[in-house]
Amino acid sequence: MGYKQKESVETIGWIAFRNCTSLQTVTFEKGSQLKTIESSVFSGCTSLTSIEIPASVEMIENSAFNGCTSLTTIEIPASVEEIRGYAFKGCTSLKTVTFEKGSKLKTISNGAFAFCWALTTVDMSACTQVTVIGEYAFYEDSKLQLFKIGTRTPPSCGRNVFTRINSYSVLKVPAGCVDAYKKAYDWNQFTTISELDE
Numbered sequence: 001m002g003y004k005q006k007e008s009v010e011t012i013g014w015i016a017f018r019n020c021t022s023l024q025t026v027t028f029e030k031g032s033q034l035k036t037i038e039s040s041v042f043s044g045c046t047s048l049t050s051i052e053i054p055a056s057v058e059m060i061e062n063s064a065f066n067g068c069t070s071l072t073t074i075e076i077p078a079s080v081e082e083i084r085g086y087a088f089k090g091c092t093s094l095k096t097v098t099f100e101k102g103s104k105l106k107t108i109s110n111g112a113f114a115f116c117w118a119l120t121t122v123d124m125s126a127c128t129q130v131t132v133i134g135e136y137a138f139y140e141d142s143k144l145q146l147f148k149i150g151t152r153t154p155p156s157c158g159r160n161v162f163t164r165i166n167s168y169s170v171l172k173v174p175a176g177c178v179d180a181y182k183k184a185y186d187w188n189q190f191t192t193i194s195e196l197d198e
Helices: 177-181
Strands: 003-005 025-028 073-076 095-097 121-124 146-149 170-173 190-196
Touching: 003 190, 170 177
Parallel strands: 003 025, 073 095, 095 121, 121 146, 146 170, 170 190
Antiparallel strands: none
16 A cells, blocks of 8 residues: 655645554655655554655654654655654664755754664764754664764764664764764764764
């Protein structure tokens, strides 16, 4: 079962598809005007394997994809400025999260990617404006191997952002910023911190 969004729609209402366990794919027409993925819209859609978030989206609201246990990869478009609390919490098959070049992301809120037990790679190397990562944002992502970020000043972290990541996780940061990240609260959970590859 799939859903195709018409281009003129700016919002999909709160909990519109929550617990639609047969929903497998979501597509948006070219030129989509969608601005916000509302709270809990796809929460509990356990068969959802594929969604391409349109380039018009500025905010992913609370618990938007919470518990989408079949989702394996997600690309966040450059237009997104905020990912709110628990947006992808419990996406237990999610392996990679990437952010598009030119990302405007500023905030990742509490628990946004918590309990993503299959998550191995987070590529935020395109994110140069992040200021805040909320508590428990990547909590218990025990398979995390590589985390890249392009922000020169370490974003402030809430409590336990990276608690229970594994000991071989690698953090890659902009050139000349390794020491700043080594001294920054919760970023120092990473045993290995090195410069981003050119």
